[in-house]
């Protein structure tokens with residue numbers, strides 16, 4: 001009932017997200033407002049429109065960090081320059097990019113490995129369902145714990161200090177283009193060569209995983225690289241179309 005209400009009033013479609021995880025998160029809002037039942041919570045939503053945005057931000061978990069799973073980025077640093085023509089540039093897409101840590105990490109890999117000509121033709125499209133998260137991402141200012149995986153040399157080259165925080169330099173920000181997109185409802189981006197979709201499928205039920213994966217598969221060019229989260233696997237129906245690039249890592253190459 002609550003999920004139907006959210007969908008009909010706001011168009012946010014959480015109906016096929018995993019129930020257990022949604023329930024845990026909704027309970028947090030119950031506790032915050034000291035309500036016990038769904039009808040009471042719906043009443044609270046009706047009387048305070050701001051509660052909708054608090055609920056939305058509770059339901060969309062945005063835990064991330066720079067170079068999350070550093071081995072993935074090491075692998076990409078080694079393989080991307082050989083896979084794609086250095087000067088032609090790379091079109092990448094980070095779907096479910098939270099506060100921007102992942103697309104900026106990928107843009108740093110591009111800056112470190114591509115030629116100046118290649119960088120001119122490269123872009124990391126970064127999308128998320130939450131427009132407020134993207135506003136924060138565009139500001140590109142991070143606390144120390146977000147950049148704990150960043151080496152001192154890379155910090156020196158691509159970050160600078162602002163009021164004790166760490167801001168990403170323009171040379172990296174310039175490579176990333178943010179946009180609001182609900183991957184459940186919207187069409188995907190086409191002709192993508194590197195596609196990150198990490199720690200998003202874990203919130204979807206199996207039916208929704210397959211539906212969304214169909215969009216990702218359509219996006220990726222043959223020979224393109226797909227990066228999923230550590231706990232995520234390719235849906236069975238698509239597995240034959242991909243080969244593993246990095247052993248135990250969830251990094252795949254789309255077969256030609």
Ligand SMILES: C[S@@+](CC[C@H](N)C(=O)[O-])C[C@H]1O[C@@H](n2cnc3c(N)ncnc32)[C@H](O)[C@@H]1O
Pocket residue numbers: 060061062063064065068095096097098099102127128129130133181182183184197198199200229
């Ligand atoms: C846990 S974060 C993952 C961040 C990053 N990819 C990582 O692995 O570090 C999941 C992100 O997916 C976003 N998200 C949830 N549902 C979405 C949807 N239907 N379309 C696009 N993004 C969505 C959330 O807002 C959140 O920012």
